Amino acid sequence: MSRGIYIYIILACVFFSCRKKVEVEYIYNPTYVTLEVPDNFPPLEIPQENPLTEEGILLGRHLFWDTKLSGDNSLACASCHLPQHAFSDPNPLSIGVNGHLGKRNAMVLQNLAWTNEFLWDGSVLSLEEQIILPVLDSTEMNETWKNFFRKIENNELYNRLFYNAFQTFNPDSTHAAKAIAQFIRTMVSSNSKYDKVLRNEAIFSPDESAGFDSFNSLTGGDCFHCHGGILGTDLSYKNNGLDQFPVDSGRGLVTGIATDNFRFKVPSIRNIEYSAPYMHDGRFEDLDQVINFYSLEIHASSPNIDPLMEFSQQGGVQLDPQERMELKAFLLTLSDQEFINNPKFSNPH
Incomplete structure (x- = not known):
């Protein structure tokens, strides 16, 4: 190998080594x-x-x-x-x-x-x-x-x-x-239309406002007991009457307490528009099915059903089609597009 080529190789190695350290x-x-x-x-x-x-x-x-x-x-x-x-x-x-x-x-x-x-x-x-x-x-x-x-x-x-x-x-x-x-x-997630209404930066439409009232009413949707508050969940565990004969023991498998059987964590309803399917087993494909369940399909005889499911004996809160539409309109105000599109959360690779 000539002396010139040898020196070139040494210089090249030094160059690339230094560049690597800089990067x-x-x-x-x-x-x-x-x-x-x-x-x-x-x-x-x-x-x-x-x-x-x-x-x-x-x-x-x-x-x-x-x-x-x-x-x-x-x-x-x-x-x-x-x-x-x-x-x-x-x-x-x-x-x-x-x-x-x-x-x-x-x-x-x-x-x-x-x-x-x-x-x-x-x-x-x-x-x-x-x-x-x-x-x-x-x-x-x-x-x-x-x-x-x-x-x-x-x-x-x-x-x-x-x-x-x-x-x-x-x-x-x-x-x-x-x-x-x-x-x-x-x-x-803190910048939905709902948040903007709370900050006086937006106002509900008539349907959204009616849905909000229903959400917080004992004689309406009656959702606020579990999903009230700014986080959209009370972070508790409840059996909401999904099944008359439930299979998954849920919280009871963790605590070993019989009264915890068939209870599951109350999920946040923030961004509920985007998070289908719903429930712990993903049984409901869309929000309409969820609202219909709480209106008409609750199983009152489900073991350990939560006392807050106050209308379970009649199958649910009995919202009519108009009331269900209004409740859904309010729930959609919990969608935070800024959150799901935040570039800080995107793939960096």
């Missing part, structure tokens, strides 16, 4: 983030062990959309929690990497910074813990965290993101879960 910066100087939430929302409690940082949120966003978290590299968290569906799944039951169906309908991901119990049965007590589980579940993503980190060990982007977020070159599932949890906690 991939490893800087641990976290920028702490304070979520901006409306004054009428409850106080926000972020875990002290996992404060929000720009670096953690960015890493979490990349992980949330990464299909390498699944065993066959086909599914990401976002595969079953799609933005256009309020970060839920349009299928009644989600389909895992092996074609297996999940046990229950995928819940929406919104305003979870105000939630301390997760899943339909409340079996998980932190968002970080909840994030760990689907990756390992054979019916969902069917992967191990160890193998995921093996997949990305030479990925310069992830090496930088993990270091900048957590000052580590040896991340594990705890770091990944913390990052995804930070990202999900930024998913705040």
